[in-house]
Amino acid sequence: MTGLSDESVDLIEGSTLADLFELYQRRFPALTSFRSSLVASRNQEFAAWETLLSAGDDVAFLPPVSGG
Amino acid sequence: MPTLSEMDWCELLRGPIDPNAAVRHVRADRDGALVTFDGFVRNESHGRRTRYLEYEAYESMALAKMREICTQIHNQYAIHRVAILHRLGHLDVGETSVLIAVSAPHRAAAFDACRFAIDTLKRTVPIWKKEFFEDGAVWADGELPPAPLPPEAAS
Numbered sequence: 001m002t003g004l005s006d007e008s009v010d011l012i013e014g015s016t017l018a019d020l021f022e023l024y025q026r027r028f029p030a031l032t033s034f035r036s037s038l039v040a041s042r043n044q045e046f047a048a049w050e051t052l053l054s055a056g057d058d059v060a061f062l063p064p065v066s067g068g
Numbered sequence: 069m070p071t072l073s074e075m076d077w078c079e080l081l082r083g084p085i086d087p088n089a090a091v092r093h094v095r096a097d098r099d100g101a102l103v104t105f106d107g108f109v110r111n112e113s114h115g116r117r118t119r120y121l122e123y124e125a126y127e128s129m130a131l132a133k134m135r136e137i138c139t140q141i142h143n144q145y146a147i148h149r150v151a152i153l154h155r156l157g158h159l160d161v162g163e164t165s166v167l168i169a170v171s172a173p174h175r176a177a178a179f180d181a182c183r184f185a186i187d188t189l190k191r192t193v194p195i196w197k198k199e200f201f202e203d204g205a206v207w208a209d210g211e212l213p214p215a216p217l218p219p220e221a222a223s
Contacts, residue, residue, distance in 0.1 A: 041129060046192075048217060058128075060126055060129065064209070065193060065212075065213060066197050066207070066208040067165075067166065068189055068190040
């Protein structure tokens, strides 16, 4: 949807996963309708939206999984 | 000394899965039971004829979650060794997408652990499949992994 598979972003100190998602929502408004069906991950582990981010964190916003 | 789960085999493969290799990896003389789960591509989905599937993954996390499943089932069941193999890319009807093999001294633990492993994989491992039909393609309905509690509530 965004055409991106990965990229790096600079955030202000104290940013959360929710803040980062908002940043992308502003760039890609179509993401807004998917927020409730996404789960966030930080450093290969599912994480709450309130989780604080640190430099070097690896973040993903994941849709429902359908492996197997 | 290696931990139990270090002897397990988790891998994402781009080519065909060899079930015999998984069986050979987990089977040992100390075991008396071995259960495998072979998940493969069905020829239809919700009444539409499937031509093929394409699987993709967030690979680093998918592997981490697969290893986590191994650790979990070692903790919960009296098993010996586990193999969890998942294929990515283009899969035709009938081809194996996921293969799980669990060995144990006794059958009950092997059955239970294998069932837990596939059920957990389908809920928590970031892999996605796109279904290609005669008249279009859709991302398969999936399950939203359980979101953890906020950091302050979790501790």
